[in-house]
Structure formats: structure tokens, C-alpha cells
Amino acid sequence: MTTCGEFLVQQLQAWGVDTVFGIPGVHTVELYRGLPGSGIRHVTPRHEQGAGFMADGYARVTGKPGVCFIITGPGMTNILTAMGQAYADSIPMLVISSVNQRARLGSGNGYLHELPDQRAMVAGVSAFSHTLLDVEQLHEVLARAFAVFEGARPRPVHIELPLDIITAPADHLRLQARPVVARPTPPGEQIRQAAALLHGARAPLLLLGGGCVEAVDVARALAEALDAPTALTINAKGLLPAGHPLLLGSNQSLPPVRELAAQADVVLAIGTELGETDYDVVFDGGFQLGGQLIRIDIDAEQLQRNQRPHLAIHSDARQAMAALLDVLPARTAPGSGSQRAATACRRLAEGFADWGHYRALFERVLQVLPEARFVGDSTQTVYSGNHLVDLPAPRRWFNSSTGYGTLGYALPAAIGAKLAEPSRPVICLVGDGGLQFSLAELASAVEARLGIVILLWNNQGYGEIKRYMLERDITPLGVDIFTPDFVAIARGFGCQAHRAESLAHLGRLLQEAPEDRPLLIDIHQAPPFAP
Template identity: 75%
Template sequence: MTTCGEFLVKQLEAWGVDTVFGIPGVHTVELYRGLPHSGIRHITPRHEQGAGFMADGYARVSGKPGVCFIITGPGMTNILTAMAQAYADSIPMLVISSVNERERLGLGKGYLHELPNQRALVAGVSAFSHTLMSVEELPSVLARAFAVFEGERPRPVHIELPLDIITASAEQMRVLPKPRVSRATPCIEQLREAAARLRAAQRPLLLLGGGCTDAQAEARALAAALDAPTALTINAKGLLPPGHPLLLGSNQSLVPVRQLALEADVVLAIGTELGETDYDVVFDGNFRIAGELIRIDIDAQQLLRNHAPSLAIQGDARLAMQQLLAELPARPADPHSAGARRTAAVQAQLAEDFTGWAHYRQLFDSVLSALPEARFVGDSTQTVYSGNHLVELDGARRWFNSSTGYGTLGYGLPAAIGAKLAEPERPVICLIGDGGLQFTLPELASAVEAGVGIIVLLWNNAGYGEIKRYMEKRAIPPLGVDIYTPDFLALARGFGCAAERARDHAHLQQLLREAPEDRPLLIEIAEAPPFHP
């Protein structure tokens, strides 16, 4: 007999799923019955939060949903933080969980892993959460999930299978081809109106967000066609290459870029929330738009949040850019154009603002000199905060971290593992601090077990340094921030990783070039000298 759990595995494999993250438990073992006979690889994290973060990193790199098998009750409460980060950053994630038998739901009798209403608990961090009440529902519910991933603003979806459904017969079910779902086509008349306003603009500004990551060629062509200085959110880094004459970087929270936004007569914002963690990391509310604002987003509600537009266009970013380009005069990026001169003036001001960050710039220059094709997956830590402003890469999906949106700690290590699994050929560098690493440190064992050769660049300031400075700035006596710092090199080696402390930049580059391919390398960097000259 083919059970529902076995049929689920077959259906997922038929729809392109090649990796599942999960920790087997007594309530999910029947989901695992079909995995050994499939082509799906199973990765075992050491905590369900790690499973979610791995799925997130995998999804950001591959563009496919990260899939998790999660146990009832504590497994679901453990993964909620990871789902919330993915929800905030619009990342596709499919969380398949068990739940108690249908006849036991909501009774409160103290059954193993029982929650009053598991589905309702998860609903706030998912596009939808569904309890499967019959085997026959499964294909249509999965189809709904993939419609979210491929046709809407992608976000996590949760499907829970009661224990009696997982083991029920699915002999009558047939594996179906994946339905094709196209993204919303933006209104052509609105786009023509937008193009007309942009053609008439004297001081245009282009703001691109993570919703544009699949439209790299179009983004570069659009910036040139508009001759518009272009700012990128953290999740949009790489859409314009380093040294592009119109690139402002991800510096929307800094005064020179904010002044440019105030002076712009037309601002075009595509695939961006215009949210706080990309436009106001100084938390003063001073990112303002004085001219016309044209917004394009796949999420109709998001079009009206944060900054009200004069023209709101719902639709897929890539399709919208293609149509706008058809309405605009084509031209190459010109380093001597009016837009390039406006950009250069802002970049000169930013260079003065960043004079005190020379040691961070030198650090990233050293890393990229040794590994120019590296992907950076970060936590919330000082190297990430500085890199958000300083680092530019040629290509999208090469820089992402948890300092945006939900802003959790512990993301960097497991997300880097997922990123490496999605594209093993590219070097992956995890940027993380000593505080954040202690959130998910056991995932080093998962990486060793899976043979994942990531590089963990550990910024060690012996505590929660950023929060300590924040408290001191507000005359709050630092408390809870000077935490005990373990011997990370010994811990990493105990997990089976390679581990070294970088003495200087030359030594760091040597370690990066000689990093093992089959297990993690942890490189510790002390915040204080002698590492930094």
C-alpha cells in the first residue's frame, strides 16, 4: 500500500523538490517512509530553527522553495522564528508538519505534542496554514502552495497532516504534473503613463528591492534608460555591478542619498517595501520623498504601505521593467551623463562618511581578492552592518543576511549551509558574530555531516557589542551584553571543522584559499588589534 506520506514525497519530487530539511520524530517517521526510495536529499539540522534557516538560504540561492519536514508541537514552535524571517523577506518555504489525529484535535487532553490550535499558531508567519482533512485534498493544497511561490509575493506555507492521514492509503492517487502559474501582468496603460512621467523627469531616482532579483538584465537596462541614480535594498545587491556610474549602493539611510530622494522630481520604486531596515536603519524617520512616487509591486497591499504613491502598479517586476523599456529610449550607461554626475557627487560625500570604516573595507577587499566569486550569508553583526553599506557584488543573490526585515540572530550559519547546498560550486562565506553564533552553533555538526564546505568568518568582540554601544549612547548601564565567550576554535574542532585564528590580512587570504571543500572552516577575527592595522 502507498500511504499518504509516501505519495507526498513522490508528488514533491515530481514538482522539482530535491532537498528536504528536517529532524525525524515519532510523529513524522511516516513522512520519511518514501524518502529513501526517492531522489530527494535529506539534511538533518540540530534544531528546527536551523531547518528553517537552511531552507531559507537554499531558497534565496536556488529560487525554489525550501522544504522542511517538522514534528508536531515543539518542532513547529521551534521553526516559527525562521518562518518569520522568511515571511518578512518574501522567501518561499514549504513547511510540512504532522499534527495529532483528527479525532484528537483541540481536545486539550494532554496528548503528546498537543497544542490547542497548531494551524492558528503558524498562520501569522505564513501565506496560509492548512490542516489536511483527507488524502484527496493533498494535490490541490500543494498546488495552492506553489501558486504562492511562483505567482504571488512568495512567503512560507504550512501544511499539517494529522497522524491518521499520513498513514492512510493513497493507492487511488496519481502523481500530477505541476501546474504552471504565471505572475500578474501589470496594466499596460499604467505603465505607459509611468513611462511618460519618467521621460519628462529632470531628476529621476530609481529604487530597486528584492522583488527584482530575477530581473538583473532589465534592472541594468532600466537604470541606463532613465539615467537615474539607483539605490538597492540589501536583498537587491548585485543588480547593478560595482563601479556602475549610477549605483548609489544600499545607503538610503544616509544623508547624501536622502537628500537626493528629496530633490528627485520622479522616484520609481520597484519590488521594495520602502521599509525601515533598508531606508531608515538610523530610526529617525527622515527618509522622505518630495516629488512624484511611482511604485510597482506584485503585492497590491504593499503598494500603499510606508510611502503613498501617485501611481501604483500591481504586477511582476520583470514584466513591468520589460514593458517600461519598450516605452523608453534605449541608451547605455554613460559615466559622463547628468545622472552619473549626480551619483558621483553623492558617492564623494559617502566616501567622506565612510572614512572611519577603512578597516572594514580592507577586510572585504582581502576576502574578495582571495575569493572573488564568493557569496556572503550574514547574521546581525558588525561585519554585516558595515558590508551592507560598503560591499558591491556583480550579481544578485550573492549577499543576504538577517539584519533586514525580522532581524533575528542565529540565521547566518544554517542559512549559509542551505546556500551552499543550493549551489555547491560557489564559495559561501558566513558573516557572524560571537553572540549570534552561539544561537545555532550546533549546526556546525550538520554541515560536517552533510560535507558542506562553508567558511565561517567569526567577528569576535566578546559580547553583544552593537547593543552595548546602543545602551551607552543612551546612558543606560550596560547589562547582559558582556557575555561569556567560549573557545570557538576548540568548539569548532570538536565538531569536526577546521578552525584557525587569522593573524593578519595575508594570513586570512591564505586560510580562505586553502579552505577544505568537505567541511566548514571557522576563521576567527578579533575586533581589536593586532588584526586590524
């Protein structure tokens, strides 16, 4: 007999799933019956939150949904934070969990792992949460999940299977082809209106978000056709390569870019929430648009959030940008976009004058590992790198400082990123406080034989929060935490680990990084890390 759990594995593999993250438990072992020999790799984190962050990192690199098998009850409560981060950053994630037998749902009798309503609890961090009450529903609910991932704004989806459904007969089910879902196309009249506004603009500005990462070619062509200075959200880094004459970086919270936004007569925003963690990290409400706003987004509701548009176009980003390029008249005279961008960038560089140690750090890393991907937590190297670092392609810089803003993300997400593309170096940017949230995942990386580099920025506590408290005349409390010997701990897990004494030493450590296990490099912030 083929059970529903076994058939589920077969159907997922047929739809391109090659990796599953999960911790087996008594309520999920029947989901695991079909995994051996299936061709799907199983990765065991040390905590279900780690499973979710690994799936997140995998999804950001591949564009495919990261898949998790999670036990009912504590497994689901553990993964909620990871789902919250993925939800905020529009990351596709498929969380498949068990739940108590159908006859016991909502009973309140104290069965193992019982929750009053697990589905409702998860609904707030997912595009939808569904309880599979009949084997016959399996294809339909999976198709709905992949419709979210491929045809709408991607976000986590949760499907829970009661224990008696997991083991129910499914011999009569047949594998089905993966559904093809067309993304929304832009209305021609709205595209013509947008093209007319943009063609007549004297000082256009282009704002590109993570919704554009699958359309690098048309995004760059559009920026150049408009001759528009271009700002990228953190998740859009690389859409314009480092050194591009129109690139403003990810500096929308800083005065030079804010002034361009206020002076622009037409602003085109594509695939971006225009949200706080990209446009107002100083939390003063100072990002204001002075001209007409054109918004393009795959999420119709998002078109009306944060900044109200003059023209709202509900569309897939690639299709809309390609349509605009088709109808935009050719420029008859050179524009001023590059000059405006260069002026802003010079002023930005002056403002970053005191960040030389951060700039030198990233320059040394990229000198040794020019193809590196950076996966970060909420930590000072990430905050500075969000402003300083530009890369030649997208999907090479992402972190949890955006959206939900959780700690503990970097290490497991870096594991997922390395599994997704083993040939590319992965740098995990993490602080000593954040690393302690998910330190046990060092064991997962060693077990999977992953050669990631963990760049630990060590200021012996929650340094950024301490500074925030002092600036507001609040006596620091709870921020000067005990800091363990990370080098000794990492070596105990089987990692290679060293403390970097200088940039030159850091470069040598990076050059000698092992390919089959993690390398932890402990960098003490004080005294200032210098060449």
C-alpha cells in the same frame, strides 16, 4: 499500499523538490517512509530553527521553495522564528508538519506534542496554514502553495497532516503536473502614464528591491534608459554591478542618498517594501521623497504601505520593467544621472573613512575568493558590509539584519546556500553572540561535508547592543557575556579552525580552506584587526 505520506514525497519530487530539511520524530517517521530511494536529499539540522534557516538560504540561492519536514508541537514552535524571517523577506518556504489525529485535534487531553490550535499559531508567519483533513485535498493544497511561490509574493506556507492522514491509503492518487501560474501583468495605460512621468523627469531616482532579483537584465537596462541614480535594498545587491556609474549601493539611510531622494522629481520604486531596515536603519524617519512616486509591486497591499504612491502598478517586476522599456522614448540628450550618482558616492566614501578596517577585510576576502557568496547574521561585519560591499550579481549577499532581524541565522542559512550551489564559496558572517544561537549546526555542516568559511567577528559579547545602551546613558547589562574558545569548539566538532592574526594571515587561511568541512576563522575585534 502507498500511504499519503509516501505519495506526498513522490509529488514533491515530481515538482522539482530535491532537498528536504528536517529532524525525524515519532510523529513524522511515516513522512520519511517514502524518502529513501526517492532521489530527494535529506539534511538533518540540530534544531528545527536550523531547518528553517537552511531552507531559507537554499531558497534565496535557487529561487525555489526550501522544504522542511517538522514534527508537531515543539518542532513547529522551534521553526517559527525562521518562518518569521522568511516571511519578512518574502522567501518561499514549504513547511510540512504532522499534527495529532483528526479525532484528537483541540481536545486538550494532553496527548504527545498537543497544542490547542497549531494551525492558527503558524498562520501569522505564513501566507497560509492549512490542516489536511482528507487525502483528496492533497493536490489542491500543494497547488495553492506553489501558486504562492511562483505567482504571488513568495512567503512560507504551512501544511499540517494529521497522523491518521499521513498513513491513509493513497493508491488511487496520481501524480499531477506542476501548475503553471501567470504573474500579474501591468496595465498598458498605467505603463504609459509611468513612462510619460519618467521621460519628463529632470532628476529621476530608481529604487530596486529583492522583488527584482530574477530580472537582472531588464533592471540594468531600465536604470540606463532612465539615466537614474539607483539604490538597491540589501536583498537586491548585485542588480547593478560594483562600479556601475549609476549605482548608489544600499545606502538609503545616509544623507547623500536621502538628499537625492528629497530632490528627485520622480521616484520609481520596484519590488521594494520601502521599509525601515533598508531605508531607515538609523531609525530617525529621515527618508523622505520630494517628488512623485511610482510604485511597482507583485503585492497589491504593499503598494500602499510606508510611502503612498502617485501611481501604483500591481505587476510582476520583470514584466513591468520590460513594458516600460518598450514605451520609453529614447533620450535625445545626455542626462546627469551618472554625475549625480558620482557626487553622492564621493560623499559616501568620505563618510566611510573610519571604516577602513572593514573595507580592507572584504577586499582581502574577495581578492582570494572573488566568486564568494556572503550569508550573514546581525553583526558588525554585516552592518558595515551592507553599506560597503557591492557584487556583480544578485543572490550573493543576504543576511538577517533585514526585516525580522533575528540572530542565529547565518550558519544554518550558509549551509542551505552551500547545498544549493556547492561550487561557489560561501562565507558565513557571524558574531560571537549570534554564533552561540546555532553553534550546534557546525555538526550538520561537518556531516554534510560542506566546505563553508565561518568568518567570526569576535568582540566578546553583544557589542552593538552595548554601544546602543551606552549612547542612551543606560548601564550595560546582559551584553558582556561569557565567550567560549570557538577555535577549540569548532575543532571538537570536526571543523578546521584558526584565529586570524592579520589580513595577510586571513588570506592564507582562505587560500587553504578545505572543501570537505567547515573552516572557522576567529577574528578578534580588539585590538583593531589590521593589515
